[in-house]
Amino acid sequence: MNAFSHAQSGNAYNFGFLDEYAKKEVRRAILKAIAIPGYQVPYASREMPMGRGFGTGGLQLTLSLIGPEEILKVIDQGSDDSVNAVNLRHFIEMTCPGVSTTTKTTECTLIQSRHRIPELPLTSNQIVVLQVPYPDPLVVVEPSEDKRKTMHGEADYSRLLVKLYEDIVKFDEITISHRYPTRINGHYVIDPSPIPRWDVPKLNASAALILFGAGREKKIYAVPPHTKAEPLAFSDVPFRVEDFRDEHGHRRACTRCGCTDSFLDEFAADSGSKTYQCSDSDWCDEQMLLARQTEGEPA
Amino acid sequence: MSYVAIKGGGRAIAGAAAVTEFLRTEEGLSETLAEPLGIDAILHQLRHLVDRVVSEGGVYHPKFAALAIKQSLGDTLEAAFALRAWRSTRPRLLATPPLDTSRMRLIRRISSAFKEIPGGQMLGPTPDYALRLLRMELMDESPDAFRAVARAWLDSCPEARLPDSFPKVLDALRAEGLLPPVTGRTQAAFDITREPLVFPVPRSAALATMARAETGSLLAVAYSNMRGYGDVHPTVAELRVGYLPVMLPHPITGEPTEVGEVLVTECEVVAMYEADDAGGKPMFTIGYGACFGHNEVKAISMAILDRALQKGMKDGPGNPSEDPEFVLLHVDGVDSMGFASHYKMPHYVTFQSDLDRLRTTQQKSGEPA
Numbered sequence: 001m002n003a004f005s006h007a008q009s010g011n012a013y014n015f016g017f018l019d020e021y022a023k024k025e026v027r028r029a030i031l032k033a034i035a036i037p038g039y040q041v042p043y044a045s046r047e048m049p050m051g052r053g054f055g056t057g058g059l060q061l062t063l064s065l066i067g068p069e070e071i072l073k074v075i076d077q078g079s080d081d082s083v084n085a086v087n088l089r090h091f092i093e094m095t096c097p098g099v100s101t102t103t104k105t106t107e108c109t110l111i112q113s114r115h116r117i118p119e120l121p122l123t124s125n126q127i128v129v130l131q132v133p134y135p136d137p138l139v140v141v142e143p144s145e146d147k148r149k150t151m152h153g154e155a156d157y158s159r160l161l162v163k164l165y166e167d168i169v170k171f172d173e174i175t176i177s178h179r180y181p182t183r184i185n186g187h188y189v190i191d192p193s194p195i196p197r198w199d200v201p202k203l204n205a206s207a208a209l210i211l212f213g214a215g216r217e218k219k220i221y222a223v224p225p226h227t228k229a230e231p232l233a234f235s236d237v238p239f240r241v242e243d244f245r246d247e248h249g250h251r252r253a254c255t256r257c258g259c260t261d262s263f264l265d266e267f268a269a270d271s272g273s274k275t276y277q278c279s280d281s282d283w284c285d286e287q288m289l290l291a292r293q294t295e296g297e298p299a
Numbered sequence: 300m301s302y303v304a305i306k307g308g309g310r311a312i313a314g315a316a317a318v319t320e321f322l323r324t325e326e327g328l329s330e331t332l333a334e335p336l337g338i339d340a341i342l343h344q345l346r347h348l349v350d351r352v353v354s355e356g357g358v359y360h361p362k363f364a365a366l367a368i369k370q371s372l373g374d375t376l377e378a379a380f381a382l383r384a385w386r387s388t389r390p391r392l393l394a395t396p397p398l399d400t401s402r403m404r405l406i407r408r409i410s411s412a413f414k415e416i417p418g419g420q421m422l423g424p425t426p427d428y429a430l431r432l433l434r435m436e437l438m439d440e441s442p443d444a445f446r447a448v449a450r451a452w453l454d455s456c457p458e459a460r461l462p463d464s465f466p467k468v469l470d471a472l473r474a475e476g477l478l479p480p481v482t483g484r485t486q487a488a489f490d491i492t493r494e495p496l497v498f499p500v501p502r503s504a505a506l507a508t509m510a511r512a513e514t515g516s517l518l519a520v521a522y523s524n525m526r527g528y529g530d531v532h533p534t535v536a537e538l539r540v541g542y543l544p545v546m547l548p549h550p551i552t553g554e555p556t557e558v559g560e561v562l563v564t565e566c567e568v569v570a571m572y573e574a575d576d577a578g579g580k581p582m583f584t585i586g587y588g589a590c591f592g593h594n595e596v597k598a599i600s601m602a603i604l605d606r607a608l609q610k611g612m613k614d615g616p617g618n619p620s621e622d623p624e625f626v627l628l629h630v631d632g633v634d635s636m637g638f639a640s641h642y643k644m645p646h647y648v649t650f651q652s653d654l655d656r657l658r659t660t661q662q663k664s665g666e667p668a
Contacts, residue, residue, distance in 0.1 A: 013388055014388060017387070017388060018387055018388065019387075019388060019389060019390040020390070021390050021391075022387065022390075025493075042495040042497050043495055044491075044492060044493045044494050044495050045495065046387035047380070047383035047384045047386065047387050047633055048384055048387065049381070049384035050637075051380075051636070051637035051638075051640045051641055052633060052634045052635075052636075052637025052638050052641070053637045053638040053639075053640065053641025053642075053644075054637065054640075054641050054644065056637070076644075076645065077645050077646075077647050077648050078648065081308050081309075082308050082645055083308040083311055083312060083644075083645075084308075084644050084645070085308065086308035086309045086312060087308070087312055090309070090312075114644075115646075115648040115649060116648055133638070133641070143624075144498075144624055145497075145498055145624055145628075146498040146499065146624065149497075171660040171663065171664070172660075172663045173656070173659055173660050173663055175656050175660060176656070177649065177652035177653045177655060177656040178648070178649040178652040178653070179649075194646075194648070194649045195648075196648055196649065196651065196652040197652060198652075216634045216637065216638055218495035218496070219495075242651070242652055242655040243655060243659065263648070263651075264651075265647055265648070265651060266651055266654065279647070279648055279651075
């Protein structure tokens with residue numbers, strides 16, 4: 001598409017909001033990110049009309065990749081209907097005429113997400129764009145970006161491993177809850193964005209391309225399809241995902257769909273007791289549909 | 300059982316927008332005639348607000364800055380943000396060559412280094428020496444009185460013939476050998492709108508970042524240097540405010556041609572001298588600040604920080620204001636306000652994950668060793 005065609009046609013905004021040069025620049029950074037798995041590619045992040053921290057990095061990736069034939073899903077905290085997801089989806093619909101949106105993980109070709117990767121295994125026809133607040137896992141041990149860059153280049157993650165070790169000494173447990181440092185393709189360690197530990201194994205050998213966009217910090221990185229992704233751990237202290245067992249050791253189930261193998265959100269009921277539901281709303285709907293179909297079948 | 304996660308997000312957003320719009324127009328309910336705020340009124344009567352927004356927005360479009368102020372109900376962070384976002388939609392077609400600020404059409408220029416400067420001191424519009432007493436007569440200003448003030452001022456103005464340009468104070472110091480000669484003029488400026496900051500960055504990248512930085516953030520870091528977390532001890536060699544001609548190459552002849560002018564504030568500070576490493580003469584050092592609009596505090600803060608950062612880049616930072624990463628990555632209003640606001644978004648998943656870690660470690664700490 002010509003960079004000026006829309007400006008001349010009187011439409012106030014270009015397809016995808018950004019001018020074509022900006023989108024091309026983002027796509028070049030994406031290609032570099034795919035070529036060097038886990039490497040944080042610096043790029044000239046543009047200001048978007050929503051706040052830094054609300055997904056402007058992910059949005060720039062989405063807008064640079066999206067074409068009119070795309071089927072887009074936008075989620076936040078696993079839900080298609082949370083305020084920020086709705087806001088981003090509206091904006092993309094407004095600035096990308098012709099694009100269709102869906103809430104179904106099975107239907108979409110492009111997923112923009114904050115804090116979750118869908119429960120349903122993704123396919124090679126799909127791209128996941130994750131929104132990233134802190135792109136560098138080393139920031140917890142080294143505030144200077146200049147020094148961190150050298151550490152990444154040398155694959156020097158000793159201070160990060162020491163941090164994990166200190167956790168074990170102090171708490172007998174690694175206390176990193178989300179944004180779990182993960183080594184990609186045997187070299188670069190990434191911050192996989194604030195996904196829970198539950199979602200980290202989904203990065204490994206994923207069929208779908210997973211892209212990370214940090215707008216405020218001006219970085220793009222990628223976990224290409226079928227690439228090794230290993231959360232940092234020790235041979236005697238393995239990586240562990242969130243534990244959803246109750247006090248009797250039984251796996252809690254979603255109170256809505258009954259699923260016992262999904263990430264659960266915890267809700268305090270008015271009575272003071274706790275209830276649990278799937279964080280991934282589309283997954284939950286699909287499980288309910290499945291259950292109903294099974295019930296409806298003649299015995 | 301219904302799904303408890305926030306539902307109806309779309310309706311909630313529309314409702315929030317509607318009630319904000321109600322607040323903007325609420326005055327229209329009153330019996331007396333309530334005029335909507337005109338863009339021209341903002342441009343002229345709230346000019347320093349516009350100055351701040353064009354500067355922090357990083358694009359010289361005073362009219363759209365006024366519009367941004369109107370729609371954001373006067374929130375400078377929001378207004379600068381909207382202007383920046385608008386700029387993301389514009390392709391950049393040309394870059395100007397470096398502009399010569401000695402050609403500025405001045406409205407104000409002062410030096411605190413010398414009583415007499417070539418071309419003379421010109422106080423111009425400034426509240427510096429005004430008493431900050433509330434002017435109660437403005438509470439209910441009549442349109443007639445409003446018009447009369449402007450007319451009376453113009454009528455009383457002498458037909459002074461001002462020169463087209465004023466010499467720079469620094470040039471005089473440089474001619475005396477008190478300042479080092481200008482170097483690096485041939486280096487292309489770093490374009491922060493097209494390249495991310497990867498440290499170490501050249502001085503031009505630092506200057507560009509500060510030129511569109513949030514005024515309060517810049518002031519706070521510069522103030523820390525002035526107060527004792529630093530030792531710049533500046534003297535304002537020259538502060539000038541005026542309209543700077545913008546030159547672009549003529550599309551056919553290639554000759555530099557004036558295409559318009561922008562209101563800018565420029566500040567040059569001189570700091571205590573340092574000895575030359577190679578054993579040459581000791582010289583004063585310079586800090587430079589410049590930004591769109593009439594923003595003197597910002598230009599002075601920037602000049603002080605430029606000096607502090609040059610020192611930090613040379614000798615290693617001795618305090619936060621001398622650390623390029625600390626200063627340059629924390630002064631952008633769009634970045635910092637956006638990130639502060641994002642904490643209002645739901646963090647259910649990460650908090651659930653936090654709970655899991657805390658409960659597990661609590662459980663373990665309760666267990667007998």
